[in-house]
Amino acid sequence: MTSTAPQHPSDQTRVNLADVTPPIALGPLDGRYRGAVAPLVDHLSEAALNRARIQVEVEWLIVLCNGTVAGEAGTTPVAGPVVPGAPTLSDAEIAYLRQIPATFGADEIAELGAIERETVHDVKAVEYFIKRRLAADVAGKFLGETSLPAASELVHFACTSEDVNNLSYALMVRGAVLDVWLPAATALADQLADLAREHAAVPMLSRTHGQPATPTTMGKELAVLAHRLRRQLRRIGAAEFLGKINGATGTYGAHTVAVPGADWPAVSRAFVEHLGLTWNPLTTQIESHDWQAEVYADVARFNRILHNLATDVWTYISMGFFTQIPVAGATGSSTMPHKVNPIRFENAEANLEISCSLLDTLAATLVTSRLQRDLTDSTTQRNIGPAFGHSLLAIDNVRRGLTALAVSAETMAADLDANWEVLGEPVQSAMRAASVAGVEGMENPYERLKELTRGHRVDGPAMREFVAGLGLPDDVAARLAALTPASYVGLAERLVADHLD
Structure with a gap:
């Protein structure tokens, strides 16, 4: 009896994608995202x-x-x-x-x-x-x-494979870092710094622990992140790339037997420095890879700071502090046509996490080699490209995302005006200063402001009424009466100008 059951899709003959020419990339860096990371190739x-x-x-x-x-x-x-x-x-x-x-x-x-x-x-x-x-x-x-x-x-005289490999990887990583990754990361930090300067005076309510807190400016908060990123870039830009060429166990054994009259450490040092690398005089069969662990740790730290930027910007977008400029023809949601999703920052988060995982593994694995040599580093080092690739892709995403942002000063102003209770901090601080100066009636300033503001919404008239009844000196009272959440930003604008190099 012939079965009439429908054929399952998995039973059907289909093209084997592994046989397609030209070959199809297994990973996204050599497929979907090739354009963003191609310079690393x-x-x-x-x-x-x-x-x-x-x-x-x-x-x-x-x-x-x-x-x-x-x-x-x-x-x-x-x-x-x-x-x-x-x-x-x-x-x-x-x-x-x-x-x-x-x-x-x-x-x-x-x-x-x-x-x-x-x-x-x-x-x-x-x-x-x-x-x-x-x-x-x-x-x-x-x-x-x-x-x-x-x-x-x-050709290959007195060399072990690792004499060639360690120098090759040092040249490769140096080129990737200095010629590709570092310029892209620096351009991102510069772009962020420009945004910080542009919005240095735009007031914004802070949220420490997610709760309304002392106001700042959007520019100052972006400047903090730009400053952090640049510090890591300075470390990475000053990295050493080490190399060695000293034989199968680092003793110049074959060298000295074959040519005993040569000063092989001197030749080795001159050769490594001729390649533009830093000479490592004491190694086993392999160069110890410590410099690689140092570079990867610094790049991972840059990644994590950039991840912090991506999550903060994502949050500011959700709060309406940033609006996203729609791209003509782009679709935000397959079903909700109104949406402009922060996909650049979300994609950056994921790629930064993958990059950090790879960089952490590289750094942890490469500093250990059993006795005078094992082969764990061989496969490990072949993943340096993906580690930098995911970071470079994230940098590209963040740069594109920042380009499509516009600050909504009106939204931030409304948020500030709805949170007059944050002025409890400067009022009680002014009362403390007045008390030290001998003004009477300034007892328990923190507790009095706590009673007024904690768990309560306080508007402008209520705060000014409270200040007016404190008995502060006229100049202090006038200064506090003129203060608003939007103007209570301290030296934020000056800090951006003075310290964002």
């Missing part, structure tokens, strides 16, 4: 890692052949080959070598991938990739003879 992708490895190997080869230059700390240069008998490379040969990483593109990525499938070792594949370009037929690229084939066995 040039620094933190697998291809960028291999390009950096090639750069390190090439520069090490040049040093072994031609000697070192003085490092930043005044390291004594080595004139001539570090390895006796190594050919001295011409300017043309050095230029040729440096073109290998500079021209590393799609074809080279594919070639290196094919080599790695044979070696099943990523750094060894890089070594073979470079050696192919030093083969005998390289002579045709020069007008005369070339010594590059003779230098072939100096």
Whole structure:
């Protein structure tokens, strides 16, 4: 008997999306949000890692052949080959070598991938990739003879994979931070600072513990967040990026056996500083990654401050202190046409949380390596890109969100006018000062204001009536009589001008 039951959707033949060409991204950073994070690909992708490895190997080869230059700390240069008998490379040969990483593109990525499938070792594949370009037929690229084939066995000389990897990651992270992430984060902080200055004098009721509290200004509150963000940016901008090149267990063992006459620590230091990095003299097989943990902790802290900004702005929007400028053609809700949702700030929150989770894991994992080396850092470091990617995406969202905000001074003014009880603080403070100055009748100022204001709504006339009956000196009474919640903002505007650099 043939079944007449309807076919379940899961039983139907469907396209296997894993087989679609071009390949479909598994994660959102390489799919939906690619446009916002694409600049990081040039620094933190697998291809960028291999390009950096090639750069390190090439520069090490040049040093072994031609000697070192003085490092930043005044390291004594080595004139001539570090390895006796190594050919001295011409300017043309050095230029040729440096073109290998500079021209590393799609074809080279594919070639290196094919080599790695044979070696099943990523750094060894890089070594073979470079050696192919030093083969005998390289002579045709020069007008005369070339010594590059003779230098072939100096590729990866005395190196362990981590000599190449640690320097490559340091170059990659430095580039990602200084060339991509830091400029974007700085632009956000500057944008926030501009908003703070623009609204430095716009009064706003504070809410400590969510309750009406001493007034401030919108600009001063934004300035606090801009100031906090900039402090973290200064720390990140001053970060050290460490590197080492000292062999399989950090002892220069192979170096000293092969070439005992060289001052290998001096060569190592000069080379690391030549790459623009800070030399780490004492390591195991790996560079200890402490500098990475420091950078990631600072970026995570920036993220968390930015998260605070996103939640505060979201709350101000819900209170009507900010209005959002509608984007033509955009939809806020699939069913409620009136809505303009604060999606930029909500998306930023989520991406900041993901970024912090990854950065925290990176920082916690990378500072530990069993004995002289384990491989936990290999996979871990391949997630540096997503960690920075989610942060960069959040920065982009917040910047877009801030651009679409308008301050509603009228809403904030109405909120202030509905909360005259917040003037209980300056009134009782003025009474205390008057009491110290010898004015009679100023007893128990806090308690009297507490009785008047706590749990009660107090309007302007009631507050002025109370002040008028206190017996304060005329100048003090006049000052308090003129005070309103909107004018009780202290030095908020001056603080923005004086301290928001």
